[in-house]
Amino acid sequence: MVATAPLLAARGVSKSFFGNPVLRDVSIALQPGRVHALLGENGAGKSTLINLLSGALRPDGGAIEVDGRPVSRMTPAYAQQAGIAVVQQELSLTASLSIAENIGLGAYPRRFGLLDYPELAVRARAACDLVGLHEPLSMPVGNLSLGRRQMVEIAKALYRRPRVLILDEPTSSLSATETKVLTQLLERLRGEGIAILYISHRLNEVMALCQHVTVLKDGTCTADRSLEGTDANGLVRLMVGRDPGDLFPQWQASASAANAISVRNFSAGLMRDVDLDVRTGEVLGIGGLVGQGQEDLLLGLYGAIPARTASATVNGASGLPSGVPKANALGLAYVPADRKREGLHLIHSIITNMMLPAFARLPALKRRSRRAERETARGLAAQLGIKGDLDRPAQALSGGNQQKVALAKWMPHHPLALLLNDPTRGVDVETKREIYMMLRNFAAAGKAVVLLSSDTPELVHLCDRVAVVREGHIVAVLERGALSEEAIVSAAMGAEQRKVTA
Structure with missing residues (x-):
């Protein structure tokens, strides 16, 4: 033959x-x-x-x-x-x-x-x-x-x-x-x-x-x-080159009774009349079919699109942030899903991308310290396993390493709440493991994580709770003990009509 x-x-x-x-x-x-x-x-x-x-x-x-x-x-x-x-x-x-x-x-x-x-x-x-x-x-x-x-x-x-x-x-x-x-x-x-x-x-x-x-x-x-x-x-x-081990870190409860973010009758983009509490020390997942308004929820909380609410508290301050600079000042950080268009400046160096939030915080007329910037960038690269010359353009990095840079740039500013839009999209197994560990450690330190993900197993194994969005509304908030792929998909598809309050 x-x-x-x-x-x-x-x-x-x-x-x-x-x-x-x-x-x-x-x-x-x-x-x-x-x-x-x-x-x-x-x-x-x-x-x-x-x-x-x-x-x-x-x-x-x-x-x-x-x-x-x-x-x-x-x-x-x-x-x-x-x-x-x-x-x-x-x-x-x-x-x-x-x-x-x-x-x-x-x-x-x-x-x-x-x-x-x-x-x-x-x-x-x-x-x-x-x-x-x-x-x-x-x-x-x-x-x-x-x-x-x-x-x-x-x-x-x-x-x-x-x-x-x-x-x-x-x-x-x-x-x-x-x-x-x-x-x-x-x-x-x-x-x-x-x-x-x-x-x-x-x-x-x-x-x-x-x-x-x-x-x-x-x-x-x-x-x-x-x-x-x-x-x-x-x-x-x-x-x-070795056994995979456990992809997800062992889950341990770290959420407190205090809220990092609390909104009532929140509306932004496709989202309508949302009541939601995000607790300090927790990873709150946002699930549902793609295009139901989940991204608008994050963007509205971050002040990136117009939003209205009957009442809101963000890291102890009343009201929603009026814009992205105000959100950053309140301790919010946002990592978009489309890292190449929205998260990074690809033609600029890795070190420049890591320092972007710092540039926005630099007081007027104060000179930059290139030496301090390089030391900070080297520390971030070592922490997240970003190898090679930091003066290379960001577009020279693989997709997974670009995602690490998009996350790393916020770390020196110690945000109180991370808003993440599909942070492991297109990322390999080992990088996923590193990101998952970082998010659980972030929550264990008393910070809040809001994780929008299209990967249902990720929501099940990583999150303390999952809010399921359908047609612009949160139709269920599943507590840790009730989390399963079947429960999330059922709520997303409308098979489960009972709404569990936040």
Whole structure:
């Protein structure tokens, strides 16, 4: 029997940046009709390998093959012609353009030399239907939630009718319903003979979807094998080189009777008439289906969007903060879900990003102490395991290390309450463990943590209580003893109608 040539392959590729090797002699082969997992910790080289396969970067050594034949000069244009489509973890959409315009961008149908909008609408609608995206095609992408923008990005790849589909953390911002739609779609595409490369830190998805796995560690390939006979713990051992241990720190009660934040009849954005108490010393989870108003709850408390309330107390002060500077002065800190657009200045150095809140607090006409800033940044980097030159731009870091910087910048200011929007989205297992430990230690020190998360197991194992949001209202507040994935999902879906008061 003649073996089928892979649709896309890398053979012994290597890549270095500024003399620092990122990939060393790595090989991978994507076969038709197979979902191939690519695993590794943040910084292992996964994004670089994707960029080599898609022509965004050229290898220093080795070769890229398409249909079994080496490609002398792989470029994005050649990759597109060869039917290779990539859905990056960090979205590449244009907020001011419509859904249809984003989906067709770079591949618009033409008629008599002009853009054929009727044909674009037909083809864009077909791609949207595949991913369960039913919003009007004319809607600007900037009006969509992060999860729906992710679905537009996937539809954009499918619009090009790919032979090879590369998905980097495709479910990191999707709801359970959207994830199910994507899972069914991938099974269908696999049956049509499409080769799929699937990058995810959610190992349950990898075990359910994928048939083969390649594992990267420190830029080298440590495993390339069938997933048959492998369990999730085995995958973690391949990634980190040791047994996984417990992902979540042991839970210990640390909440007090005092409130860090208390609001009555609070409304902001989609949220309406919310009564909520956030206690000092607790991690309060915010759960529910994506796009129900959870983000507006955090932004309203932080003074980033208009909010109104009958009464409010924030860290002992009456009333809601009138804006972000006031919120910071009251001891609130906010870490957004979209770290690249809202959490960091990617073109600036790591040290500059770590010092951003300090710049805002610097008294007028007072000179900066570069030496003190560097010492502070070095301490934060050591505390959170951020390695390498701190003068590098933040965009040079992996997604997990960028998230560490987004968290680290608040630590020198000792916030009394952290408002976190999906802080472990797209983050590897070891980085998740470090973030979880930091949050529990933060709560144990008498501070408050409000954790908005799309990862239900994270809410169950990490939080003292979970407030479930549906259609702009808190429909249940589940105490620690009642927490389970089933209870959260039931409340989010409306299966449990009884409201538990805060």
